[in-house]
Amino acid sequence: MTHRRVLSTVAVSIAVAASTLGAGSPATADPGPELHSFVVAFGHSITHPDLDPPGANDWSCRPSAKHPRPVVLVHGTWENRYNNFAQLSPALKRDGYCVFALNYGDTDDNLLSQPEFIKGNGDIRASAKELATFVDRVRAATGTAKVDIVGHSQGGMMPRQYLRFDGGAGKVATLVTLGATHHGTTLSGIGTFVDTLGLLGFTPPVLGAAAAQQVAGSAFLTTLNAGGDTVPGVSYVVIATRYDEVTTPYRSTFLTAGPGATVTNITLQDGCPIDLSDHLSMTYSWRAVGHVRRALDPAAPPPPCLPNAPVV
Numbered sequence: 001m002t003h004r005r006v007l008s009t010v011a012v013s014i015a016v017a018a019s020t021l022g023a024g025s026p027a028t029a030d031p032g033p034e035l036h037s038f039v040v041a042f043g044h045s046i047t048h049p050d051l052d053p054p055g056a057n058d059w060s061c062r063p064s065a066k067h068p069r070p071v072v073l074v075h076g077t078w079e080n081r082y083n084n085f086a087q088l089s090p091a092l093k094r095d096g097y098c099v100f101a102l103n104y105g106d107t108d109d110n111l112l113s114q115p116e117f118i119k120g121n122g123d124i125r126a127s128a129k130e131l132a133t134f135v136d137r138v139r140a141a142t143g144t145a146k147v148d149i150v151g152h153s154q155g156g157m158m159p160r161q162y163l164r165f166d167g168g169a170g171k172v173a174t175l176v177t178l179g180a181t182h183h184g185t186t187l188s189g190i191g192t193f194v195d196t197l198g199l200l201g202f203t204p205p206v207l208g209a210a211a212a213q214q215v216a217g218s219a220f221l222t223t224l225n226a227g228g229d230t231v232p233g234v235s236y237v238v239i240a241t242r243y244d245e246v247t248t249p250y251r252s253t254f255l256t257a258g259p260g261a262t263v264t265n266i267t268l269q270d271g272c273p274i275d276l277s278d279h280l281s282m283t284y285s286w287r288a289v290g291h292v293r294r295a296l297d298p299a300a301p302p303p304p305c306l307p308n309a310p311v312v
Contacts, residue, residue: 001117021041042083045274051081053084058220072101072149078119078121084283105121105208106122113304150295151175152283156177160229179244230255242267281310
């Protein structure tokens with residue numbers, strides 16, 4: 001991604017925000033509508049920053065024999081639970097899963113955190129502890145020993161911090177990730193360029209701690225990956241898109257299985273070249289949804305091959 005392209009993307013986001021601010025109702029924790037576009041869901045979340053995705057956070061839900069573990073959805077950096085999962089959450093709910101989703105990393109220590117709809121920008125270690133608390137709440141409410149986690153971008157990588165350092169290893173059966181920054185990102189070279197200039201340390205006051213922590217070679221990622229990519233007893237399913245302009249290079253999302261763990265690495269375009277999902281649109285790809293379904297239940301139908309457009 002060129003600098004001009006990044007600026008264009010920011011400009012589009014600002015335009016969407018400007019056209020939506022002042023419309024709609026006050027922030028609410030009620031479920032939002034089912035939507036099938038990240039751009040539309042993002043726009044809706046601007047004036048509804050704390051919406052639950054449809055189908056999520058029914059605390060009276062009890063898992064069935066067919067789907068015995070609840071599913072916890074974890075959004076990405078600068079996203080929120082609604083705009084990340086307005087399509088995936090209701091799809092899983094219709095399949096019969098108990099679905100839960102949290103907002104995390106909502107700090108006030110950087111400029112980008114000021115809009116209420118921007119989440120996931122705080123220190124990833126603190127966010128992992130928020131996830132730990134949320135998973136324990138889900139387990140207590142549903143009476144289950146383990147959950148499955150589905151996460152996008154930082155939301156796929158951050159649970160590995162929880163698994164390794166915050167007691168999650170015995171509480172998670174499957175971790176499904178989409179475009180996760182497991183080994184950091186060059187952000188199409190921009191992150192590396194900023195680090196080369198010695199400016200990486202100045203990004204947290206503007207973009208939040210999580211942004212700097214996800215740049216390839218950061219101290220945070222060095223510690224996270226020092227013991228290998230996986231922990232024993234967990235099944236990992238890693239979904240990538242060739243058109244990812246945020247987690248770059250896109251293959252950096254792939255994991256290598258260590259002792260006692262299994263890893264399945266998937267590229268959306270393998271066998272389906274018409275899926276053009278990029279980083280932001282991949283959670284709105286029906287093919288990606290199909291892979292998530294298969295990861296949670298091997299008896300699920302094969303993922304469909306349907307077109308999906310990029311956001312950028």
